[in-house]
Every structure is written in C-alpha cells, then in structure tokens.
Amino acid sequence: MRWTQTLVPTLKESPAEAEILSHKLLLRAGLIRRLAGGVYTFLPLGLRALRKVEQIVREEMDRAGAIEVLMPALQPVEIWQQSGRYRTAAEVLYKLRDRAHKDWVLGPTHEEVITLLVAAEVNSYRQLPKNFYQIQVKFRDEIRPRFGLMRAREFIMKDAYSFDVSDAAAQISYQKMYDAYARIFARCGLKTFAVEADTGVIGGSFSHEFMVPAETGENEVVYCDGCGYAANIERAESAVGRSPAGAAVNPSAETPQPEKFPTPGVVTIEALAAPPYSVAAARQIKTLVYLVESKPVIVLLRGDDQLNEAKFASRLGTGTFRPATAEEIFEWMGAHPGSLGAVTTTRRRADIPVWADTRLRGERDMTTGANEDGFHLRHVDVARDIRVDQWADLRTVQTGEPCARCSQPLKTRRAIEVGHVFKLGTKYSEALGAEFLDESGARHPCVMGCYGIGVTRTLQAVIEQSNDKDGIIWPMSVAPYQVCLTPLNVAPQSAAMQLAERLYAELTAAGVEVILDDRDERPGVKFKDADLVGFPLRVNLGEKSLARGEVEIKPRTGAAMSVKQDEALARVVALVRDGLAALGNAPRG
C-alpha cells in the first residue's frame, strides 16, 4: 500500500475526547474515529490491525477444535424471554420494533441463539462434544461507555460455546479454551495472566478471566507472589475471616450485657472511632440494609470492612438488589443510617433476614448502633446478642492480608479484562432444551461452557501495554503493516524512490506487509508519523545511505542498522520472520 492512496489521518495533538493513552494513540495514529459515544469507525490501518487479531483468534480456535459459525446480531425477543434473561439482562439490551410492531433485540451475547441451534440440530451423545464460535459485532447499552474501544456500545467479540455430555467432559473443553486463550494473547504480544473470576449474572460455577496488567484497567486483581493465587477482587478471599479468633468461644458470661450510650450526631464509623468515643473501627459492627428483590435484608460487617457486592450477589443468587434509601430504612428499622444495629432485643422487625460476614463470627464486646438515633450499644456479643440467619464471606479483601493458601501478604493491581472463560453448567441447555440421548436412550441436558474474547478491546490493550513517548509499538503479529518503506526523495526518477519501488515489490512478493510512504514530506514528518503509527520496521532510503550503497533499517525500538542494498531484502524478511516467531506466530505458508 502507498501512503498517499490510503487514509492515515495522524494528529499532532490528542483530541479532548480521549483520556487514557491507548485511546489517544488510537485517535492520533489515525486508527479509529468516533461516531457517537462508544461507537467507532475503524480507519484503514485500524482495520488491518483488528483483522490481524481476529485471524490469530480464528487460527487458535480452529486449532483447539472449535467450529466457526456466524449468528445473527438481530434476534427475536422471544428467545430472551425463554431463557429468562429478557428481565435479568434488560438494562444492556438494545431493543427495537419493526413496522409490524414485533420486538427485536440486538444481541449482546449469543447463548440463546447457539443453545437453540444445538437443541434443534444435536440429539445424540455421538455428536458431542461440540464447541461453536464466532467473531462478531455485539451490542450492549452500556451504562457508561468509555476509553474508546475499551468499553463500547458496539464492539467485536469472539464468543464460543461448548456442549458436553458430562461435567468431566466439560472440564476438558474448558481447559482447551483456557490453553487456546493463553496462546492467543501471547501471539498478540500481550502479557496476560489468568485470575479466578466471579461468574456474575451469566451464571455458572467456575470461571477465569484473562487480564492485562494496566493502571487504567477497570478491574482490580488480588494476587499472591508466594503461591501464584490470583483472583478478581470481586471473588478474592484471604485468610482473614476464615478462622476468626473467637470462633470456638461459647456465648460468654464474662461479657457484660449490651449497654446503650448516647452518641449524638455520630453517624459514621470514623466518628465513633474518634475521641471521645474512641471505638476502633475493628471493634464496631457495620449494619447495612439492602433491598433484595423488593425485600429488606440486613448485612453486617466489621466496621473496617467493605461489603463486596459481587460476593453478596453470588451468595444471594440474584443481582437484583440495591442499598435501601434512608426513608425505607427508617420505616423498617426505626432509626436512620448511622444508628442501625441488629441486636435482637433492639430490633423493631424480627422478620428481616440478617446476613453476616464470617469475620464477625464469635466476636465479643463489639459496638453497634442501638436502632435509635443518637445512641449506640457497647458490649455486644455477636453469638449471644444477634440472630444471624446467614453467615457468608461478604467482605472485600484488602492489600497485605495473608493469602488463604500460603499466608504470604496479598497484593493488588489493576488490569484490563480481555478474555473470560466460564463453565456454565446446564442453565441454558435446560431452559432452551439443548438435550441429548445417551447410550441407554436417556435424555440429558448438555453441559455447557462459554468463552469470550473482546477482540476490539484486545487491540486497544496491546496499545495500552506497548507504547512509548513517540507512539504505538506494534508487536510484529498485529501491526497494520510490518514495514514502512521511507524514501526521503519521492521524485519518480530519484534513486531513493526507484529502490523503494523495487524493495516494495520484492518484499510484497516475499509475503511481507509493506506500506510505502510516498508522501512528498520532509523526513522529520515521515519519521514522526511512522513512529506514531508504530510500524515494527522502517526502511529509510536517503541520499547519505544510498551514496554508500546502503539502506538503513530502523526497528521501532532499537538502533538503526545500515545494510548493503542487495542484502536489504533478506534482512527485512528475516527480521519480520523472527519478530513473528518470537511471539509464537508460525511463518507464512
């Protein structure tokens, strides 16, 4: 491709719409342009890089035995009602109505479609296992699209769905995808790590997310250098709360009975921790009230802990809950937030279920609200004074807590989620009738798994992870072009241009992807643009080198190499090949 014949609208300054580096570079390098919030056009070079990622994904999915299909983005609303997700996923669904007033949705994911397909077309254990995948546009009415391609309303996803005869067989399918994902990201030049993940509303029993470490990532990951444990903070556990000090202690006669004391104006943990009260946060019980599927639930945590809503949702089995409003709380509890407590004798409503974090188990001499504005209770013995209906790990792990496995201090870091693998179980196969007959003619639901890669997000993650002050540094495998030929004189009869034309033809014939910068621009302009876009190799053809019978090969990172003109072809071909091989990408052909 010749630079003047494509469109590479580079920018010297970052548009104000971009906040994070990768988003700025996507715009500045002329790879994408915004049409609306979370909706982007891929310009020629951005599209080439995207296709590279897609092809790597495709090759590895094929290698893992998955079968490519293409399902409709436009889906009848009925299948979403059938799976039950028309309600549970309602917020993200783009809904539309046709001229006959029939309702449709734009698919945010494809469990329904694929499961119905399998229900119709797969009947026997002999046809299993099967794993279907597609690379396709998804539509999600995101609450807040952001960071360019990172969280978009319309984005490209590779999604795969496995169907097996048993849980054990499903585990094998899961492992194949897990391994394929590791290869895919490695081939894209991405450093990723897998973490245990929350299964969220999609449901299922077991899942891992593939994470790219990045300060701008939207996820927080807890990990242990000692044993390799890593988990999304939504799921992470530590040794804290597992064997609480007072767990084995009987309700104590030594602890005095709860005693009410006045605390005018004190409505926060911090205020009660400050003088004159000086009750350490760790000695307080935090009382939260949630509205779970329209019913009140009390949640208790130690004063210095934070509720982990993902864990709470997981234990509740529903994501339909929210903190109660101050008015609702006053009606049920008889006090306002800040003065709440769950001590049995001061509770107005005994019918509201109480959930408590396991860290509170056995704690004595705690302080909590008295369910009366302006008063707290001291000397509270959790086992003696509070009727807990459900004990659960509900707290958010904090940096430095001992690892549950090896006791080393846990660390946290931020990361971008680029892939997610789930064991789904039979939730969808049962709801949508994807069943098979076994050897004895008995009918069973398929055991499913689902596996997603954010293809467009992966592309941006590569940029977020691989750049410098001059611009993007593309890994050889996903670069829009592998080589940028840069003649410093573009007059058709100039030696530089003539050699450039010859190399362009030869490199292209050798399977190298080349862009020829045939713009009549000053060298500095061309160099800056090539660095900004981030081509792995640049070949400079200028008078100084040509006079010595040489050309200059400039890797995007690293020093320029002068090579004889007749060696240039072989050197470039070798550098491209080596660059690909270093990332585990097989040579062409």
Place this chain on the structure above:
RNA sequence: CGGGGCGUAGCGUAGCCCGGCUAGCGCGCUUGCUUGGGGUGCAAGAGGUCGCGGGUUCAAAUCCCGCCGCCCCGACCA
C-alpha cells in the same frame, strides 16, 4: 441513573467572572517561494449558525432558563 467537568474552524485553545467582536492564537489545509536525514522558514489565503432553542438587554460567545452532546467518578462487562 446519581455526583463532577466541558461544548468557540478538521485538531488544540484564548475570550466568558466584569455583556460592547469586525471572535484572537497555534497546528492542520490551499497557493507561491524556501528548505530537504527527526514535525524547515517566509509570505499570501480559505475556513466559525461561538452545541441547540428560548429569554433578559439598545447590544449576548459572555447573563438567565430549558434541551442536546461529550468527558471523568460509581453500578454493568469482552
């Protein structure tokens, strides 16, 4: 949806508080000369419903009201 910020030419911005504009600057763009190995210099140009609608006023980019859009923090997620 709640909280915060911002909308002035393709991009980045000044002006807004304290109404008085023929709306300024840099980049980019066009033309000519110049330069020619890291965003060359000079000159001449083109390009603006100051987000949209209403109001106040002799007068609105500037003040007031409403709407729209964009960005950031939170819930959601590949």
